[in-house]
Amino acid sequence: MASRIVTLLVNGTPQEVIVRPGTTLVSVLRDQLELTGTKRGCADGSCGACSVVVDGKAVRSCLIPAETVDEAEVTTVEGITPVGGLGPLQEALVEGFATQCGFCNSGMLMVATALIAENPDPSDADIMRAISGNVCRCTGYHPIIRAIRDAAAKMRGAQQIAAE
């Protein structure tokens, strides 16, 4: 069994990890890099709790052997969290009662991050489609949809101010 070195750019920081064959990206993130914001959920792709952004696309980190994403750029919930505070999406989740137990949050946040990066003004239908693979057993989803919509509006506003 030959372990391998895998290089990743995680939240802007170059990381080098040694992985046993088939170690999944979620294990690398949580167990080796101690980025425990990414949750380990169902292990079969159906809950979305482990969602992260790899090379600009939201994906399931539990279904990715680390060897197959060597040299990729990975963003986790830690990467969208400013030091000592919350990002606009996180703030909107808190303010909109869109977080209760919290387990789904990081996955929801990462699919929302990928959505807004591609479409800064998503409709409710766009948001629903984006989070349709992420399970939340607390909120009933509507507060999450509203929060993502509110955060997107805030982020557009901030961008406009920055541009002016």
Place this chain on the structure above:
Amino acid sequence: MLDRVDVPSDLNAALETLAGCRAGAILSGGTLLMPEINTRATGLTTLVSLKKLDLAGISVSGTRVTIGATTTLDAFGRDERLALLKPVVESIASPPVRNMASVAGNLFAAQPYGDLAVALLALDAEVEIAGPKGKRQAPVSEIVKKGVAADEIVTALTFDLPDGGSWFYAKTMRRNTNSAAIVCVAARVQVEGGVVKSASIALGGAGPRPLRVPSVEAALVGKPLDAESVTAAAAKFEADCEPFTDAYASAWYRTRVIPVHIRRALVGA
């Protein structure tokens, strides 16, 4: 237990590894295989990832479409030239899964998954395969039935793009998004002079694999494409189907609704 995960950049190297290992599997998007590996003892020792083989991409020449095996469902859904088939792709899983899942992987999905395979079956797609003895082609009907040999790799799929008026697709699910099929219907039906000239109708959720319903197809040819003749033709489905029970629907229920969904897919009501 896995002792090797290869990410070769050369097709021959991938084929050699597959042929030479004890219990190997091809890893494409991983959305079917990785859940298996994560949740049970598969006995697999080697994974050969197709990621760096340069098998992704879509080309269209006239109406002939060639799609590389590792093209993701996301890329398929974004290609404006394939807009007619976008509803097929968008009926599958959710965006993060579609960002990973590959076109070829869908051919090997167990029912009631395999919605793209159902569509490809209705389109009489051809499958290009590379193996130790070179390349071969096979109809998609053969691949969904028999699979490929353990040392073969599907490299591409080709099919003729239907024109809008002759293409029908409807997947019935328990939820509007991200659910497996109760019944999935894909069909190409050509009408000439007011009657059906040819029909190829494929179903998901109707048997152990995506299947065609030749009895229904034959009954439709020569008839007008209206509710009456489609209802009469759809009634012949049982000769070709083996509906099954799973968490989404019972065999009894599927048997009741298959003809209804064939009719709704083709004539809307």
